[in-house]
Amino acid sequence: MALSCQSVEETIAGILARRPVLGPVLNMFAPLLTARAALPQTLRPLLEETTLRLPEMDRERAAQGFPLLAEQPLTGIAAPLRAAAETILPLLEAQTVTRPHMDGLRRMFAVPQEEDAARERTAALEVLAEGMLNEKTAVLEKAAADAGVPLPVLLFAFGFILGPVLRALVLMRPGGDGKDAPWNADGAWRHGYCPVCGSSPSIAYLDRPVFDEKNAFLAGGGGKKHLHCSLCGTDWVFRRGACPFCEKEGNDVMEILRETKDARGERVDWCTQCRTYCPAVDLRESTGTPDMDVQAIGMLHLDMVAAGKGLHPIHPAFWNTF
Structure with missing residues (x-):
């Protein structure tokens, strides 16, 4: 993936420290x-x-x-x-x-x-x-x-x-594993499925502020939304106000479900139009960068909340279909 992240073992340990269940x-x-x-x-x-x-x-x-x-x-x-x-x-x-x-x-x-x-x-x-x-x-x-x-x-x-x-x-592709990937250049890819293999995302994340090492006065505020492919692990930028599944966009399209306490950026982004959802983590509210494949499974508690509200996962899997 594009991020420098924790290992699978580190991510599992972090999740189990909070949710041993x-x-x-x-x-x-x-x-x-x-x-x-x-x-x-x-x-x-x-x-x-x-x-x-x-x-x-x-x-x-x-x-x-x-x-x-x-x-x-x-x-x-x-x-x-x-x-x-x-x-x-x-x-x-x-x-x-x-x-x-x-x-x-x-x-x-x-x-x-x-x-x-x-x-x-x-x-x-x-x-x-x-x-x-x-x-x-x-x-x-x-x-x-x-x-x-x-x-x-x-x-x-x-x-x-x-x-x-x-x-x-x-x-193997130059620039394929980072922010300079061609699908992220100038809005080249605007769809809610993977630009490489076409699979659905298993999780989304909002990035942290980015500082330009060459110019301390240039910085990005973070919060840009990325989707993470459930199959090949590719990350791509996506519009925060749009649904990855039906791709409808607007002020009232996307809503958020999150825990009231100690959420640490974990949430569910769901569409009011098609009622699909995608787990998401706001990295600005967390200390580490998890392995996203592990993190997707580690948000099972929110999958259960979403299912209780009649929402459907954008990426159905054995752990999130009830």
Whole structure:
């Protein structure tokens, strides 16, 4: 992500110090989150051996709502996916939802000895990755049926494997992991889904004041809103008065839910028009910068409040659907 933030372990420790009741949920996901955070650097050399790269930002396509990887071939992604699966699959076996389906998930990433079958399996992984990024329901349903795995389980497991590969791809692009990312330049990307992979945000954050090291008289007041991608971890700037889901905008569109005491910047931003919500944290009210993937799960208490008010998460997940 664009921020210099705490590790997964540090973020979990900070959340549990305030809300020990979340221990079972956070500890269940901790190994997966830790592995996902570490994998992009491991996978980067494998991606550098391929021809797979992020395309250049096309402002016209961006204005039309096309993420960078929309309709792009992902030739060469199978090997990094298999490398990620070697780390992620053993950790998924500890998850109740995936444990009964591990044989099918392993078959997806195995390399058959017969050459034609191996090529077919490699092509199937590329098609599955492209299908997930382009929301091709028929492709996803076929992959789930071929593996003998329920579609929600396939999406959950494959997301943990595909995400770090896409993150490594972003890291390979100059300026892709910071404020100078092309999707943040001059309002190039104005949509509420990821400019790289098209996935929905899992959490939002408001940034702290930024000071120019070269000129002490120049500073930004902070409070700019960023969305954090649930799949590839990309951060992008978004309008504070607009809904990321329906993209309606105005003074009365977005409302805030927060605890009355000791909120430390944690809140829910919800839309009065479509009644979707996104967890958010105002970093101006907190001391550290959390790992945003962990922080999203660590705001389960606010997910429950939002559900009680009939609101729907912009990114439905196993921990926020009741």
